[in-house]
Amino acid sequence: MPQMGTKTKKQPLVGVHTESAWIRFILTGTALLFVGFFLIIPLITVFTEALKNGLEVYFASVTEPDAQSAIRLTLLTAAIVVPLNFIFGIAAAWCITKFQFPGKTWLITLIDLPFSVSPVIAGLSFVLLFGAQGLLAPVLDSLGLKIIFAVPGIILATLFVTFPFVARELIPVMQAKGSEQEEAALSLGASGWKTFLFVTLPNVKWGILYGVILCNARAMGEFGAVSVVSGHIRGMTNTIPLHVEILYNEYQFTAAFAVASLLAMLAIVTLIVKGVLEWKGVVDGKG
Amino acid sequence: MDINVKQISKNYGSFQALKEVNLTIPSGKITALLGPSGSGKTTLLRMIAGLEMPDSGSIYFGDHDYTTKTVRERNVGFVFQHYALFHHMNVFENIAFGLKVRPRKDRPSKQDVQRKVNELLHLVQLNGLDRRYPAQLSGGQRQRVALARALAVEPNVLLLDEPFGALDAKVRQELRRWLRQLHEQLHVTTVFVTHDQEEALEVADQVVILNNGQIEQVGTPDEVYQHPKTKFVYQFLGRVNVFHAEVNDGRLHIGEALFAAPDENIQTKKMIGYIRPHEVRITRHNDNQKSIQVKVRRIQSYGPIVRLELERLKTNDLIEVDLSVEQANQLNVKNDEILYADLEKIKFFSDSPSVE
Numbered sequence: 001m002p003q004m005g006t007k008t009k010k011q012p013l014v015g016v017h018t019e020s021a022w023i024r025f026i027l028t029g030t031a032l033l034f035v036g037f038f039l040i041i042p043l044i045t046v047f048t049e050a051l052k053n054g055l056e057v058y059f060a061s062v063t064e065p066d067a068q069s070a071i072r073l074t075l076l077t078a079a080i081v082v083p084l085n086f087i088f089g090i091a092a093a094w095c096i097t098k099f100q101f102p103g104k105t106w107l108i109t110l111i112d113l114p115f116s117v118s119p120v121i122a123g124l125s126f127v128l129l130f131g132a133q134g135l136l137a138p139v140l141d142s143l144g145l146k147i148i149f150a151v152p153g154i155i156l157a158t159l160f161v162t163f164p165f166v167a168r169e170l171i172p173v174m175q176a177k178g179s180e181q182e183e184a185a186l187s188l189g190a191s192g193w194k195t196f197l198f199v200t201l202p203n204v205k206w207g208i209l210y211g212v213i214l215c216n217a218r219a220m221g222e223f224g225a226v227s228v229v230s231g232h233i234r235g236m237t238n239t240i241p242l243h244v245e246i247l248y249n250e251y252q253f254t255a256a257f258a259v260a261s262l263l264a265m266l267a268i269v270t271l272i273v274k275g276v277l278e279w280k281g282v283v284d285g286k287g
Numbered sequence: 288m289d290i291n292v293k294q295i296s297k298n299y300g301s302f303q304a305l306k307e308v309n310l311t312i313p314s315g316k317i318t319a320l321l322g323p324s325g326s327g328k329t330t331l332l333r334m335i336a337g338l339e340m341p342d343s344g345s346i347y348f349g350d351h352d353y354t355t356k357t358v359r360e361r362n363v364g365f366v367f368q369h370y371a372l373f374h375h376m377n378v379f380e381n382i383a384f385g386l387k388v389r390p391r392k393d394r395p396s397k398q399d400v401q402r403k404v405n406e407l408l409h410l411v412q413l414n415g416l417d418r419r420y421p422a423q424l425s426g427g428q429r430q431r432v433a434l435a436r437a438l439a440v441e442p443n444v445l446l447l448d449e450p451f452g453a454l455d456a457k458v459r460q461e462l463r464r465w466l467r468q469l470h471e472q473l474h475v476t477t478v479f480v481t482h483d484q485e486e487a488l489e490v491a492d493q494v495v496i497l498n499n500g501q502i503e504q505v506g507t508p509d510e511v512y513q514h515p516k517t518k519f520v521y522q523f524l525g526r527v528n529v530f531h532a533e534v535n536d537g538r539l540h541i542g543e544a545l546f547a548a549p550d551e552n553i554q555t556k557k558m559i560g561y562i563r564p565h566e567v568r569i570t571r572h573n574d575n576q577k578s579i580q581v582k583v584r585r586i587q588s589y590g591p592i593v594r595l596e597l598e599r600l601k602t603n604d605l606i607e608v609d610l611s612v613e614q615a616n617q618l619n620v621k622n623d624e625i626l627y628a629d630l631e632k633i634k635f636f637s638d639s640p641s642v643e
Contacts, residue, residue: 180371183338186358187365188385188440198388202375 046264049257061247061255062262069235070243071262073151077239078219081158085215089166090208094200096167097174098182108171114163122160123228126153149231154239157225162218169211173204210277217270221263288349288443288476289314290335295344297330297500304330306500307344312444312493317470317477319491321484323523327500328480329448335478336446337361348443364437364475368449370429372421378432379417382407385440407435410469427458438473447479451486463490484524488512496520518636521561528567528606530560532635539635542601545576549635557638560630564594564609568629569618578627581606583620588612595620597628 019027051058061067092111096104114122129135130147140147147153181203185195201208223241230237232246240263247256290312297305305327312318312335320328333339335346337358345354353361373381382404386395395403408414411431421429430450437445450466451459467490470477481487487494488508496503496511496519504516515521532539532546534556539546541560548558570578584605585596593615595608606628610618620626 180367180369181373183358184365184367184371184373184436185384185388187336187338187363188388188436189359189362190384190388191359194388198384199373202373 043264043268046257046261049253050261052257053254057254058258058261061252061258064255066235066238067243067255067259070238070240070259073154073238074220074240076151077155077158078216080155081162081219082212082216084159085162085166085219086208086212088163089168089170089211089215092167093170093174093204094196096171098179111164111167114161119157119161119222119224120228123157123225126157126160126225126229130156148229149233149237151237153229154226154237157229158219158222161222161225162215165215165218166208166211169214170204170207173207174200177203206277206280210274213270213273213277217266220266290444290476290478291347292331292335293345293347295331295334295341295346297327297334297339297342303500305334305341308500308502310495310502310505312476312478314476315474316492317467317479317490318493318495319487320478320480320495320497321482321487321523322497323482325499326497328482328497331497332446332448332478332480335444336363336365338365362440362443364434364440364442364445366430366433366437366445366447366450368452370421370433372429372432372436374421377418377420378408378413378424379404381421381432382417382435382439384436403439404435407439410438410472411435412465425458426454427462430454430462434469438475442475445475445477447477449480449482451483452481459486466490488524496523498523515561515634518559518561521634521636526564526607527561528564530562530630530633531638532558532560534558541630541633542579542599544579544630546630546633546635555637558635559638560633560635562630562633564607565592566632567606567608568631569595569608569610569614569620570627570629571618573627575629575631577631577633578629581626581628583622583624583626586615586620586622588615597626600625 050061062071092107095101096108127134127148130140130153131137132148134140134148145152147156181199182195185199186192190198220239221241222239223245226239227242227245230239230242232238232242234246238246240259244256244260244263247253247259292308292310292312295305295308296303308327308331310331320331322328330339334341337353337356337360341354345352347353348361358365373384376384383400386400386403389395404417408417411434413428413431413435416424416428421432424432434447434450451462454462463486479490488511491508493505494508494511495505498519504511504520506514511520512524515524521527530541532541534540534548537548539548539558539560546560573580580600581597582600583595584598587594587596591612593610593612595610597606597608598604599606608628
């Protein structure tokens with residue numbers, strides 16, 4: 001799209017800062033040092049450790065049956081959790097931004113709960129609820145369902161932890177958009193569903209994608225809550241992060257780092273996609 | 288299709304946006320809802336559209352009660368103040384939206400949609416811009432796309448919320464004239480909201496003046512300007528000089544000037560008089576009993592009028608008077624000169640707490 005309307009958006013910052021050169025140098029230097037020390041060096045370490053014994057060992061560690069099973073479980077979890085949070089996130093953002101109702105501020109606070117609660121506590125609360133001695137144990141037993149130390153528990157815990165991502169990303173975008181376009185669509189005779197599909201959704205698509213990507217990254221990387229409910233059964237209830245921990249505790253460093261490098265690559269891809277989306281969002285003037 | 292609004296009330300929390308409003312919007316005419324911000328004009332427009340629901344009262348489109356119908360069922364064309372164009376669709380897709388979202392059985396064919404959109408593009412003078420996106424259009428062009436989009440569904444009534452509010456003075460002027468012309472071609476019942484009295488008087492067939500959620504006056508532009516029914520209307524429609532009059536012996540006194548009381552059995556002691564700057568006649572001699580002595584403080588000439596700033600001799604109050612250039616040349620007014628201001632055309636209202 002040509003550069004119309006972007007004139008006012010990016011004002012160069014020339015002339016607004018009064019700090020002297022050395023203050024600017026120290027501030028920039030500190031920031032770069034932190035990023036390098038805490039982000040770049042560890043990331044490089046993961047890959048160098050993983051490849052220390054050559055590509056062959058690396059591929060062997062990643063393709064070994066337990067690792068494969070961990071990868072499959074992680075993918076399965078993400079495949080279930082992300083779509084559910086996608087639906088929940090849109091529904092929550094929709095009702096919060098488009099309607100007025102009592103208890104709205106409460107709902108916003110509650111959506112943030114998984115951010116403020118330690119994942120371990122979340123995992124524990126699931127154990128207390130669904131575990132062998134848990135509140136719902138009699139019901140689950142009679143139905144023959146097993147949740148804790150099984151795949152459903154892992155999915156539930158991940159769902160809880162990643163719950164806010166899409167909604168949190170969407171609420172500000174939808175608030176900024178207002179409801180005028182929806183009102184226009186309705187006045188033109190569009191049904192609620194068509195309005196949502198043709199007007200609301202395209203308007204917030206970058207926001208949704210961004211939320212989904214963050215949600216996916218967290219769903220695949222979650223450790224704490226999943227660790228409590230999983231039971232660490234090799235080849236059955238181990239996700240990638242749990243598998244990395246087991247390998248590490250068994251002093252299989254190269255294998256641990258090899259599997260960890262998968263998550264690191266996911267992180268890098270997430271960051272790149274996020275950057276592209278933000279750039280697209282700015283260029284198109286969309287959320 | 289004429290629209291009847293009956294006893295409509297609406298509250299937002301403790302704020303009364305509309306108080307038992309009754310209004311008839313004549314078919315095929317342009318009606319302006321005019322008022323200051325917070326007067327309830329936009330709320331009334333949105334209620335006609337079905338974008339807001341009244342707390343009480345009813346709305347009739349023709350003979351049909353539309354009070355509980357949704358915006359979707361009312362078939363209105365609504366043009367939003369900030370256009371509300373679909374940013375991810377080009378001009379063509381924006382205009383075609385209302386046709387394409389119809390249920391399958393009522394949906395026109397691709398060719399019909401194409402033909403209809405081309406007609407509308409021609410009507411709003413945007414031929415050749417159908418592939419542009421809203422971000423690539425000027426404000427005036429966006430406004431016209433919004434109008435074409437609203438007209439595409441062949442609405443019962445066209446509703447415009449501050450249609451020219453976000454445009455600069457020159458474009459506003461052009462679009463006003465254009466809207467008038469467009470209306471003469473289409474004759475669709477039109478209601479628009481504005482806070483600009485000039486816009487309302489220039490474009491509308493009927494002007495509705497709202498204040499504090501109530502209608503102050505309804506009439507043609509000429510009626511409301513020449514014969515304001517309330518103090519508010521007098522003050523809101525253009526500049527006005529205000530005088531306080533004493534009631535004595537059944538006559539009204541403004542300083543040395545005398546006026547007949549509007550009502551012979553007048554009870555109040557005081558009245559308030561309004562006169563517009565161009566209604567004051569300036570003379571060198573007191574040729575009737577309705578003049579007051581003034582001193583010229585400032586002479587300001589621009590365009591076709593000369594504005595005099597006069598100081599009332601006894602009270603030092605300032606009065607504004609507009610003269611045509613010819614009148615001013617004839618009188619040959621000088622600064623600090625003493626003249627007579629003839630207030631014959633003054634209109635009196637009871638001096639109850641004034642409404643701003």
